[in-house]
Amino acid sequence: MADINAFIDNEVKSNDVVLFMKGTPQFPMCGFSGQVVQILDYVGAPYKAHNVLENADLRQGIKDYANWPTIPQLYIKGEFVGGCDIVREMFQSGELQQTLADNGIAAKKAG
Amino acid sequence: MNRENRIRALLAPLAPVELDILDESEKHHGHGGWREGGETHYRLRIRAATLDGLSRVECHRRVNALLAPEFASGLHALAIDAKGSAA
Numbered sequence A: 001m002a003d004i005n006a007f008i009d010n011e012v013k014s015n016d017v018v019l020f021m022k023g024t025p026q027f028p029m030c031g032f033s034g035q036v037v038q039i040l041d042y043v044g045a046p047y048k049a050h051n052v053l054e055n056a057d058l059r060q061g062i063k064d065y066a067n068w069p070t071i072p073q074l075y076i077k078g079e080f081v082g083g084c085d086i087v088r089e090m091f092q093s094g095e096l097q098q099t100l101a102d103n104g105i106a107a108k109k110a111g
Numbered sequence B: 001m002n003r004e005n006r007i008r009a010l011l012a013p014l015a016p017v018e019l020d021i022l023d024e025s026e027k028h029h030g031h032g033g034w035r036e037g038g039e040t041h042y043r044l045r046i047r048a049a050t051l052d053g054l055s056r057v058e059c060h061r062r063v064n065a066l067l068a069p070e071f072a073s074g075l076h077a078l079a080i081d082a083k084g085s086a087a
Helices: A002-014 A031-043 A056-066 A084-093 A095-102 B003-010 B056-066
Strands: A017-021 A048-051 A073-076 A079-082 B016-023 B041-048 B077-083
Touching: A002 A056, A017 A031, A031 A084, A031 A095, A079 A084, A079 B056, A084 A095, A084 B056, A084 B077, B003 B016, B003 B041, B056 B077
Parallel strands: A017 A048, B041 B077
Antiparallel strands: A017 A073, A073 A079, B016 B041
16 A cells, blocks of 8 residues: 555656546546546646546545545645535636646636 | 434534535436445535634545545445535
8 A cells, every 4th residue: 555655645746736536537437527627627727637447556545645535536736625526616716726826837717 | 324314413523503415326326336225425515613714625524534434334425515604
């Protein structure tokens, strides 16, 4: 388990925006993961996606890493942002776009 | 006691002023995590003074921590709207 923890830690710290999801951005296998993909695509933020369904260690490891029991999970600049509900709330209030902008991550203007 | 009642009991320590729990399992029929008998997909809305001043992530963490036994016993998905009592 130490290996997967180190892998996750490196992924979220070496990529600006990382999404752990079920399925892929092209083919989400879960409605909640699909919603986060749609939001990230809408705001135009480049992100790296990991499909936890392809790796049982990752699927459990990401829950342990964030101490968060569900997937999807979004990370910005190494910080855990939240799951689907929080990402959607932040998107609707503009906080997600602001957080991306504050971190110098190029995103097209919403609306 | 069904899962909804167990969730209600487990969240009692937060002293919610509002707590709505919705079983949406049938909406996910055939999707990942669904199983015969349901009780897999839930949505909950909670307002509690014990969540006042906490970040969104922390509010969700308080709820998730209390519901750990349910996640361990087949609760697959939980949509959460958790805020302080003033929201």
